[in-house]
Amino acid sequence: MTRYPLSGPLMGLLVVFSTPVLAAGDAADDGVRWDVLHDMYFKDRPIEEAGDRIRIDAPARAYDAALVPVRVEVEPSLRLKTLSLLVDKNPVPLAATFRFGPASAGSGIETRVRVNEYTNVHAVGETEDGRLLMTEAYVKAAGGCSAPAVKDPQEAMARLGRIKVKLPETLTPGSPATAQVMISHPNSSGLQFDQISRTYIPAHYVQSIAIRVGGQTVLEADTDISISEDPNLRFSFVPVEGGSLEVVAHDTKGATFTRTVPLAAASGKDEPAL
Template identity: 45%
Template sequence: MVDGCPMPAVGAEAYDPWPGLVQDIFGGRDMRDGSNVIAIEMPYRAEDAAIVPVTLRTTIAPDDSRRIRSITLVIDQNPAPMAAKFELGPDASVSEISTRVRVNSYTNVHAVAELSDGKLYVTKTFVKASGGCSAPAAKNVEEAKSRLGRMRYRQFAASGQDPSSGRREAQIMIGHPNNSGLQMDQLTQLYIPAFFVNRLQLWQDDSPVLAMEGGISISEDPNVRFTYVTNGAKRFRAEARDTAGHVFQNEWKIDDPGS
């Protein structure tokens, strides 16, 4: 109260978990502005909080001698905020990664790129969505079991690119319920235990292209689409592991990269 007049009520500032996440996930390392290194694209308002599309795109200048070693995707307000960490193959020149994630509440989403100079660069966006981590699975238990570990691979010519440039787009799809541990069985009213793909590795022949360390925020039936540069390989290989210890492997022949 000032001079007999009541002071206006001041609302508590909304809690920002990001400083704590920098400490927990990155050991408190210094974060630099990543606007010229990495871009993140997500819808401002998600149509379905259980399958929110996200695209990570490198924006580092072509004449920059550094390369991006890894990209960590953090959904700040999710129960397990580190959604995925992508490790980029040293010779694959991966420039774009797209996947689908669960978003549990209105939140900032950060993308943190670690460059070959050992420094971290961050950018962020904001998404309005809620309930994605507890949303019921889209497929029933029997259908999910029949699809477990089934992999599909698609290869594309990168849009707007001359095939002779060597730049390609590919997509890996894995049949898996990716249960978050927060979903409830509608019959038993018990929570379904967490069960998800926690590691995915991709190679062209024996050269690493991309690896993903995943968590409960990756949507059911994990789907990763990415752009890379071919080394002339004749086969593409994938290996996925889940939290129950299953190992899923497959490989596919690649058409002549110059065709």
């Protein structure tokens, strides 16, 4: 991370304790950072260690800091009201908060995040009786937030807002299934610098994603700049007879992107995108 101005869309960035990486993975430093985040996002609510009930699967060393796959596994018996994903040392640490609805079939989530420097990643689950459970994983990667934008800007703009939904080949009403939703969007972080204009490319990212099945909420997500370009979610849901899966996303420029896929059509393979 290089310097960034404290103005415009960057006002809300957390710049405390952005100490230069002294020794990568300095445990005390990581602990201090987490204390700050705990206070910032969860106030004085106690947070328990989740143990085996919530686990994070992320590469110990990421290959592309702008696209780090993170899977949060949640014990099936544990019903969560919300799940928050934090990349501790990112300029905006809270990557996403997921609120689960009645059509959810479990609180596990898989997505992709940007990682700006060696950091802990935290998942914090809120149980239906209001307890907070957390788990963490350490990821070595750097530069993901300020990493240059998309490889092919023309192609990216051409498909901005396109949504692809992947469903299993067979779906049985009432029987939990996994789906994947992909939203084509540059998700510009506001931290990507343009050397010719001498300015930062303005932040422009997906800030909410709602997924419903048969009119019932599977999940609603608030998302931020720590989510990689082309936001990508895997989640579980309960199919209903004759229903459809509906995705509604909003970005920070006020655009709305939607896609509705009939569940019955899932008998083939991937639903063609648009």
